[in-house]
Amino acid sequence: MQYQSFLIKYAEIGVKGKNRFLFEDALVAHIRHALKRLDGDFIVSKESGRIYATAQSEFDFDEVVESLSRIFGIAAICPMVQVEDNGYEDLKQQVLTYVDQYYDDKHFTFKVYARRGNKRYPVNSEQINRDLGEVILHTFPDTKVDVHKPDVMLYVEVRNKINIYSKIIPGPGGMPVGTNGKAMLLLSGGIDSPVAGYMIAKRGVKIDAVYFHAPPYTSERAKEKVIDLAKLVSRYSGPVHLHIVNFTDIQLYIYDKCPHEELTIIMRRYMMRIAEHLAGEAGAQALITGESIGQVASQTMQSLAATDAACTIPVFRPVIGFDKQEIVDVSEKIGTYETSVLPFEDCCTIFVAKHPVTKPSIKMIERSEEKLEEKIDELVETAIRTVEKVWC
Ligand code: ATP
Numbered sequence: 001m002q003y004q005s006f007l008i009k010y011a012e013i014g015v016k017g018k019n020r021f022l023f024e025d026a027l028v029a030h031i032r033h034a035l036k037r038l039d040g041d042f043i044v045s046k047e048s049g050r051i052y053a054t055a056q057s058e059f060d061f062d063e064v065v066e067s068l069s070r071i072f073g074i075a076a077i078c079p080m081v082q083v084e085d086n087g088y089e090d091l092k093q094q095v096l097t098y099v100d101q102y103y104d105d106k107h108f109t110f111k112v113y114a115r116r117g118n119k120r121y122p123v124n125s126e127q128i129n130r131d132l133g134e135v136i137l138h139t140f141p142d143t144k145v146d147v148h149k150p151d152v153m154l155y156v157e158v159r160n161k162i163n164i165y166s167k168i169i170p171g172p173g174g175m176p177v178g179t180n181g182k183a184m185l186l187l188s189g190g191i192d193s194p195v196a197g198y199m200i201a202k203r204g205v206k207i208d209a210v211y212f213h214a215p216p217y218t219s220e221r222a223k224e225k226v227i228d229l230a231k232l233v234s235r236y237s238g239p240v241h242l243h244i245v246n247f248t249d250i251q252l253y254i255y256d257k258c259p260h261e262e263l264t265i266i267m268r269r270y271m272m273r274i275a276e277h278l279a280g281e282a283g284a285q286a287l288i289t290g291e292s293i294g295q296v297a298s299q300t301m302q303s304l305a306a307t308d309a310a311c312t313i314p315v316f317r318p319v320i321g322f323d324k325q326e327i328v329d330v331s332e333k334i335g336t337y338e339t340s341v342l343p344f345e346d347c348c349t350i351f352v353a354k355h356p357v358t359k360p361s362i363k364m365i366e367r368s369e370e371k372l373e374e375k376i377d378e379l380v381e382t383a384i385r386t387v388e389k390v391w392c
């Protein structure tokens with residue numbers, strides 16, 4: 001028997017008062033948007049702290065669950081049966097029908113957990129638990145009650161209508177995208193930056209992305225890979241506007257003028273400056289990177305400080321304290337890992353020095369950047385003017 005409705009629960013912490021409205025409305029909009037892309041018609045509605053999605057036609061259950069389980073803000077997805085309140089005897093019948101239809105094998109332990117949203121309902125929760133438990137035991141003699149660790153927890157919510165459910169599929173948690181502003185993700189072809197984007201989007205932040213491309217040193221396929229990664233992130237974050245910056249001339253110019261052991265840091269700083277500019281244009285309030293302390297020379301404390309000093313808006317580095325394996329675990333979970341490890345060159349690896357500085361001082365880097373004075377502004381301006389934008 002297939003469920004026709006879903007009860008969608010969200011974490012209520014932090015969504016009291018006025019914010020709650022925004023949070024719920026955004027969540028409903030995301031759910032509608034996600035379901036519209038699937039086969040089947042759904043009505044999505046909200047009602048006193050609950051969101052319901054009810055099918056009006058045939059649909060693919062697994063596809064719907066998979067789609068819902070990528071929407072930030074959802075704490076749990078409960079396939080349920082909703083019945084009219086036609087009196088207490090009818091409720092008992094409905095619960096028996098539910099158990100019969102959804103559990104072929106009746107060898108299980110259970111507990112009934114009733115709650116009355118509607119306090120005028122003539123029977124209190126405790127009594128509902130006892131009575132429903134009794135009729136289930138009586139009708140299905142293979143079942144047993146276990147109040148501590150039941151196989152099946154049967155929830156019965158008495159509201160204007162009555163919700164019956166017993167399956168709770170965890171959602172991704174977080175907050176609905178768009179309820180917490182917007183940020184610009186520096187998205188490379190690696191493992192870390194898609195994870196970083198996912199983590200910030202999870203907090204309700206809308207994501208735009210920027211990729212620094214260096215043709216012919218980086219191939220068209222490396223760019224396609226980043227587009228693919230942006231699309232994978234967009235399954236969670238919603239559409240990502242990817243900005244592709246042609247970085248070749250800037251990189252060559254830095255290579256030409258600056259000490260090679262400082263190349264990575266200086267390139268980094270120009271990436272941050274351009275990203276900050278694009279963030280401003282896109283209405284984004286922060287940058288996001290996939291940096292993690294100590295992972296490579298450009299991610300020591302001193303290098304991070306030097307990179308930070310190049311921009312004025314906040315830089316979020318959500319994987320800063322993660323080990324590589326922990327980042328890999330998230331990337332596998334969200335489905336970006338396989339694409340991330342495809343072996344295409346990225347624009348930094350081509351220009352890396354054999355012995356990059358690991359403890360750059362900001363003063364020293366600034367002095368090196370003075371050597372770029374003649375042409376750098378013009379090159380940056382051209383890079384910004386010729387940005388290619390792709391909706392992912
Ligand atoms: P990742 O696995 O995310 O590529 P990484 O381990 O390769 O990271 P770096 O190459 O030092 O580390 O990059 C650190 C961060 O800088 C990346 O996570 C990303 O946010 C940003 N970055 C690096 N290269 C680029 C690029 N070509 N375009 C956009 N952002 C980049």
Ligand code: MG
Pocket residue numbers: 188189190346
């Ligand atoms: Mg990288």
